[in-house]
Amino acid sequence: MSRLISDKYNEWEELCRQRFDKLKANEEQLNRYYIDLYNMGxxxxxxxxxxxxxVRLADLQREIRSLISYAVGCVFGRYSLDHEGLCFAGGKWDSSLYSTIIPCSDNIMTLNSPDSGLTKAVTDFVEKVYGSDTLAENLRFIADALGGSSEPATVIHNYLRKDFFADHFKVYKKRPIYWQFTSGRKSGFTAIMYFHRYTPELLSMLENDHAVPYSEELKAQLRSAAAAHKSSTGAEKSAYRRDISRLQSQITEMEGFIARLHLLAEENIILDPDDGIKVNYEKLKEILV
Known part of the structure; x- marks a missing residue:
């Protein structure tokens, strides 16, 4: 059995084409019947x-984005590779439903690097499902479908960071179940959570376990860039100057984000699914996309 996503897509494309052609032929046959019946030729x-x-024909970009969305669902426990259908959308959590992929424990997946967080979890999903021997080819196929020419992990990371939420927001008709935290336009920090697994403690974990350590990491990068800038010359010195400016902006943005996050965390905000997504989203909008 093929372990290439490209082969699976080709099979799906052919199935969709056959279904499409059959339905179209049936509709045209019905039209002929009624045209003859009522002499409307x-x-x-x-x-x-x-x-x-x-019915729709297959669309490569749409199908790949749907695959990524399913992978994200498995990472957060909405879906499981071990059980069909929806596994968790509120209620009692059943850890026995998950063995192939264990959902993230704190319901927070960062998007700060192609080598960690949600991007790494999605590439791990591809490896789990399709195998390690075809991983490179499958990631390249996904990246090409997303329209990127860089390293596959970078393309996937950029999609998750910049476009995933917009796609999700549209598919779920402005009622997203995956919420994206952001420090702001400088893109210093971003992370995603699953609405149905939210608890009032999540914001404190986001602050202490993710945002603050990331801010400290940026400060360490700034110190390193500043030291390198002193000993460099020419074009290299200009490059370090740009790095310093970028890092300073991101750190300033992070400080504001952490301050807002801390205030919200102290409120122990409760999200009630019965109130609907829009009402709940308003409660955290200061730190969300």
Whole structure:
């Protein structure tokens, strides 16, 4: 059995085409029947435009983005590779449903590096499902489908960081279940949580276990860049100057984000699913995309 996503997509594309062609042919046959029945041959034709057929053809970019969304769902425990259908959308958590991929324990996945956090979890998902021997080829296929030419992990990371939430927001009709935290426009820090696993303690964990350590990491990078800047010359010195400016902006942004996050964490905010996504989203909007 093939372990290549490209082969799986080709199979799905052919299945969708067969289904599409069959439905289109059936609709045109019905049209002919009614045209003959009501003697309307001189007024209309039986042909059906492709855009009017009620099932969709396969679309590579859409299918790959859906695959990534499913992978994210497995990372947070909404889905499981070990059980079909929805595994958790509130209620009692059942850890026995997960063995192939264990959901993240604190319901927080950062997006600060292609080598860690949610990006690493998604690439691990691809390896678990399709195997390590085809991992490089599968990640390249995913990256190409997303329209990127850089290293696959970087392309996937950029999609998750910049476009995933927008796609998710649209698919879920402005009622997202994956919420993206952001420190602001300088993109100093970003992370995702699953709404149905939220607890009032999550914001404190986000602050102490993720945001503050990341801020300290940025400060260490700034010290290193400043030291290198002193001993460099020419173009290299200019590059370090740009790094210093970027890091200073991100650190300032992080300080504001941590301050807002800390105030919200002290409130022990409760999110009630019965109130709906929009009402709950408003409670944390200061730190969300």
């Amino acid at each position: 001189s007024e209309i034709t039986p042909e059906v435009d492709d855009s009017d057929v009620t």
